[in-house]
Amino acid sequence: MRLKKVEQGEGLFRKLLIIFISIVSGMRLPDAARIVMYHRDFYGKPMTMWTQAAMRGESRWSVGERELFAALTAKWNSCPFCINAHGTIASLVLNKTLVKELLDGSHPPNLPPKLRIILDFLEILAKTPDELTKEQIVAVLQNGISTQEFEDAVAVVALFSITVRCANALNFAALSDEDQIRAAKRMLAQGYVFGKDKMDGHPDHPALAEELRSRVLERPRLTDISLRQAIASRATGGAAVAEPIYDHLAQQVGQYSYKITDEQIEKVVQKTGSEKATFELITAAAVGAGLYRWDKGLSILQEANGSS
Secondary structure (H helix, E strand, O other), rough: OOOHHHHOOOHHHHHHHHHHHHHOOOOOOOOOHHHHHOOOHHHHHHHHHHHHHHHHHHOOOOHHHHHHHHHHHHHOOOOOOHHHHHHHHHHHOOOHHHHHHOOOOOOOOOOOHHHHHHHHHHHHHOOOOHHHHHHHHHHHHOOOOHHHHHHHHHHHHHHHHHHHHHHHHHHOOOOOOHHHHHHHHHHHHHHHOOOEEEEEOOHHHHHHHHHHHHHHHHHHOOOOOOHHHHHHHHHHOOOOOOHHHHHHHHHHHHHHHHOOOOHHHHHHHHHOOHHHHHHHHHHHHHHHHHHHHHHHHHHHHHHHHHHH
């Protein structure tokens, strides 16, 4: 991982916890888990809460289908780590050939119509959200997908639009095939929290999204609120950030996070003066990109419902 303090853990307790979990599990704790253990009140806690709710909470989409949405969001954003992680989980509960064909870029003939309709929409949301139209959403809703199912699917894409950008920017370490299967089975059993966390009722996605927005973009932290908000906006095509290094980082996280380099992150660390501040800026850009998709999906859904 490009930020060593995130990899090693924050504070003695977290460092020891990472070592303990790695020993007990028989494998290195994946970077996807390490990132939510770092600067937890800022990013890890709200991100984990929403992800667990969206991926393991009540929904008409099965766990396998939601993991497939996550894997495809990773594919649409060129994130090998998340493609492997969530594609493996999806393959444990869905047809393996179907999952493989979808991740290879084809639409299998045996793909259920409901999945075909929602996946076509989610691809636009993930890749080019500004091209979404009210008419497209009306078409989705008229083809057997409920408003709640639509919202659940949008939440998954929004969340993993954040996760894949962090994974690419921080260069999450790939797992061996054996560890990938082991991690997937554990994730399938316990979800996105340490220890089972029973979900009661349907997730309140809007409230969870606002909690994430508040903690990452609206509260005093090591970096200025105005800078984090400017970076979040820039990640979705907003106005340029005054400092060129930050402006370039925001654009890359938002548009092509897979192109970020070790040298680029090191320059940001030098500019901010710490890895923690750099972490705040990277996650602000990623959260900006993800919440933009959440806001866009919900806004057009409201328009579609208002016209129906």
